[in-house]
Amino acid sequence: MTVPLTLLGLLEREPSHGYDLKRDYDTFFGRGKPLPYGQVYSTLSRLARDGKVVVGDVAPGAGPDRKRYVITDLGATEVEHWLTEPVEPEPHLQTLLFTKVVLALMLDRPAEEYLDTQRAAHLRRMRELTEIKRSGELVDVMLADHGLYHLEADLRWIETTGARLDALRKAVRP
């Protein structure tokens, strides 16, 4: 859902060609996951079909394509609505990790070892993100920080759960 809205947002900044849109998307938002050209053009076609963009004057850009896309009032309204609406805070009440821990306890498997393995994996990823922060641009730093804070929250949950395993075992194996 965010790719069409992100491309619309980039078009609100200035009319653009598909090639330039992809380049800007990858620079700011596509860290490690560049947007395929096919997805850019199919998304732009859908946005045009829905009246959120129109094809403007034909002029050369940085890439080979000629079509220059312009956001419509409808598209701009949608961007405005999306930006102002808060993202739903995800409660994460049924995470994969939670399911694994409860199942491990039900099956009398070593849940603490699973938590230790997960902790090590989290810390490994945190080291990678910290290295990105140490060598990257500010945009990379902010993205890495977002990941680090989420991983840190997971780790707190892992610690708390590890300290409560005995009680949890009794709760799930009455």
Added chain:
Amino acid sequence: MSPMIEARDVTYAFGETPALRGANLAVAAGEVVAVMGPSGSGKSTLLHCLAGILRPDSGEVRFDGARIDTLGEADRSTLRRDSFGFVFQFGQLVPELTAAENVALPLLLRGVRRTPALRAARGWFERLGLAGMEHRRSGELSGGQAQRVALARGLVAEPRLLFADEPTGALDSLTGEEVMTLLVDAAREKGTTVVLVTHEARIAAYADREVMVRDGRVNAPAGVAS
């Protein structure tokens, strides 16, 4: 490769309360290792035993392969002065001294004359973003500035091994990360080995690897021997 610093089955108790119950840890030269664990797990006690501040009740502590737990207080003091550097949570700067004098302290204690010691100390100020603060006393420094002065003091004598006990514990997260970046950059540049005690995963993530202390024992992460 033999470790630079090593604890073998170290136990230590505060009176009747055991803090370490057979802790093992080996750190290679040039490594930055984070020692993590909840409050009261024994991680700071482990650091103090490794650094020769505390003598274990049993077990061994080896530095460059030689036992240091059997040394007397005077020899351990010499070892700490000549080979180790320290950074603590609250900086613990000497309030009567200027920032530059605080940084120069380890050199002065090693017998370096005052003028070259202060010259070496001042060399750290610009690098740590403290230029112009050489004459300030600790009361005239922010928490982050004071901790950077403490970091410079820990590194000025180019110790082979730096012990950092919750070095960012009193700082906000952004300032703490700045201090960690400076600490790790300086350590990597000089090849300094670092044993970093922290309960914060974000700070531990600056290390090459981490170990967990729980109930006075060290648990290495899966697949890593400690």
